[in-house]
């Protein structure tokens with residue numbers, strides 16, 4: 001049966017980088033005779049401008065029918081005055097929760113060719129390869145009740161609820177253990193069990209599930225220590241398992257270790273491995289429309305799509321090797337270029353990856 005991909009270019013640099021990823025998708029479709037097709041729809045600010053909502057019904061229907069979604073990014077200063085419920089980010093959050101995309105995979109890989117782009121010394125980060133598995137549809141970002149209320153005293157109070165059920169912890173833990181089994185078999189679960197009861201339960205459930213994965217070495221670490229260890233000795237980690245908020249923060253730290261936010265892909269999966277694939281960066285309004293954005297994170301997101309949703313690791317590897325090849329050839333977009341490098345545009349980088357695939 002033909003596999004369906006929904007393409008959501010989004011805002012800012014979104015259309016520029018997704019266009020390059022589509023060239024790569026077209027190229028692997030031919031090369032591997034893949035039975036795939038794709039269709040575009042609106043999301044985020046561009047959907048709001050056209051239809052008055054960041055997540056139009058048609059987009060939601062197509063997303064529900066798709067096997068995988070390729071997303072650019074959403075948001076930007078243009079929509080900062082829009083009512084909170086109609087902000088571009090709401091489109092993305094709505095999609096993640098409607099499709100139950102609870103498992104977020106964020107690899108942080110340092111390409112040896114880009115070692116000088118890291119903020120850490122090369123010896124600390126050379127060959128860095130960490131996978132952060134983040135719970136994406138629960139925790140404090142979604143817990144109820146939440147809001148800002150006025151107390152009897154007249155003072156205002158903001159409040160959120162940090163809550164995880166056993167089943168929410170268990171399903172993300174299984175995903176993380178299975179990911180660790182396919183890598184170096186080490187899993188570090190991040191919590192704040194010295195202060196937060198939610199994460200006391202988190203630690204208990206993860207430890208219980210570990211018995212089903214005797215080949216994986218499990219450790220636990222408080223989130224403050226994990227943040228410190230990530231910048232002190234990041235290579236000690238293989239797979240990190242985190243809740244929603246801790247993962248949000250730690251994965252940005254891990255991203256920075258690799259030098260460029262323009263290089264890192266991500267996947268968000270549901271329990272059937274259907275998923276949304278997107279670069280970890282945002283819409284980069286400061287460079288949008290200039291043709292200089294790095295499309296590699298989005299191209300590598302296509303590789304993740306073939307690895308996780310379509311179970312075609314050889315297609316994923318071909319794309320990843322093509323990216324390695326263009327980096328070896330010295331091609332650099334502005335964000336990863338040093339003074340001596342030749343800088344290429346967004347489209348030149350996409351074309352080079354397509355050429356390397358051929």
Ligand code: NAD
Pocket residue numbers: 013017072073074075076077089092261262278280281282283284285286287292293294295297335
């Ligand atoms: P950002 O990731 O868009 O940009 C941060 C910096 O990195 C900027 O200097 C930008 O130019 C640079 N950068 C990002 N991607 C790049 C690329 N591919 N190539 C070269 N340089 C790149 O983060 P921000 O500035 O905090 O956010 C801008 C907008 O994006 C905001 O509206 C934010 O809400 C939104 N955002 C969306 C997503 C998403 O859709 N998943 C994620 C993060 C931020």
